[in-house]
Amino acid sequence: MTHTTNANLLTDNPALYEARFPDPERLAGRWTEDCLRRYGAPGPRVLDLGCGTGRDAAYLHRAGRTVTGADLSDAMLAYARDRHPGPAFVRADLHGFDLGERSFDAAVCLDSALLYCHTNDQLDGFLASCRRSLVPGGLLVAEMRNGAFFLGRTELLDAPSVNRFTWQGTVYRSTTTLSVDRAAQLLRRRRVWASDDGSPPVEQRSAWRLLLPQELRHVLATHGFEVLALHDGPGPRTEPPWKEGDLPGATADADRLHLVARLTTAPRP
Numbered sequence: 001m002t003h004t005t006n007a008n009l010l011t012d013n014p015a016l017y018e019a020r021f022p023d024p025e026r027l028a029g030r031w032t033e034d035c036l037r038r039y040g041a042p043g044p045r046v047l048d049l050g051c052g053t054g055r056d057a058a059y060l061h062r063a064g065r066t067v068t069g070a071d072l073s074d075a076m077l078a079y080a081r082d083r084h085p086g087p088a089f090v091r092a093d094l095h096g097f098d099l100g101e102r103s104f105d106a107a108v109c110l111d112s113a114l115l116y117c118h119t120n121d122q123l124d125g126f127l128a129s130c131r132r133s134l135v136p137g138g139l140l141v142a143e144m145r146n147g148a149f150f151l152g153r154t155e156l157l158d159a160p161s162v163n164r165f166t167w168q169g170t171v172y173r174s175t176t177t178l179s180v181d182r183a184a185q186l187l188r189r190r191r192v193w194a195s196d197d198g199s200p201p202v203e204q205r206s207a208w209r210l211l212l213p214q215e216l217r218h219v220l221a222t223h224g225f226e227v228l229a230l231h232d233g234p235g236p237r238t239e240p241p242w243k244e245g246d247l248p249g250a251t252a253d254a255d256r257l258h259l260v261a262r263l264t265t266a267p268r269p
């Protein structure tokens with residue numbers, strides 16, 4: 001019998017998350033640091049929102065940044081603190097947080113963490129919180145799925161995708177089915193986990209906001225951000241992946257979206 005849960009097996013098991021989504025070359029951290037330099041973050045203080053296992057925060061720390069990682073998952077925060085002593089790791093909700101006014105020179109939000117803002121209120125809460133946290137001229141760097149990719153394309157929706165990997169001697173098999181909820185503008189995910197250790201299969205459901213590039217530009221402008229770059233790659237999760245020296249792309253058509261925006265106005269009093 002399949003057990004259905006709202007919990008997330010991967011965020012509850014950070015080591016399993018890293019086994020499923022390895023980044024041994026620290027590509028996401030390197031790409032982020034390249035953006036911070038290329039677009040001139042006004043200082044070294046970086047807030048990594050939805051920091052997960054802390055590996056990107058740790059990379060940025062090693063690159064000389066003063067980093068705070070924020071996440072809602074206690075398991076992720078415990079794992080990050082244990083593995084990566086450099087950055088500070090704090091519990092905060094993307095939908096609305098207060099980590100001090102003008103406390104950061106850049107906010108980063110990687111691997112679609114921003115798309116956990118499902119509603120417009122949550123997106124407004126996220127951007128208002130970033131605005132409060134950043135100094136004027138501070139950067140917002142994000143990397144996520146591209147909602148526009150799903151306009152007229154069904155290749156990721158037509159059939160479930162199956163992935164197998166081995167972790168600590170157990171073979172895990174995940175079967176992922178994606179569907180579009182048009183009215184809510186959500187990409188809904190149903191994932192069934194099975195393993196060869198005798199545990200019953202577990203079904204998990206989650207969703208990402210389907211944000212369109214022009215919609216993102218509009219909401220960023222509303223919150224005082226100027227878009228410096230918004231493109232579909234190369235980036236850390238594109239094929240081929242970004243490498244040092246690659247320039248930002250000029251299109252926003254493929255399945256990943258990369259954003260760099262600058263806070264132009266002073267935070268609201």
Ligand SMILES: C[S@@+](CC[C@H](N)C(=O)[O-])C[C@H]1O[C@@H](n2cnc3c(N)ncnc32)[C@H](O)[C@@H]1O
Nearest residue numbers: 011050051052071072073093094110111113116
């Ligand atoms: C796909 S993981 C990305 C982790 C990391 N940024 C990376 O690129 O490896 C998304 C992360 O966002 C966190 N998250 C989801 N909803 C959140 C929320 N409302 N507030 C803060 N973190 C959240 C999850 O706990 C998870 O660690």
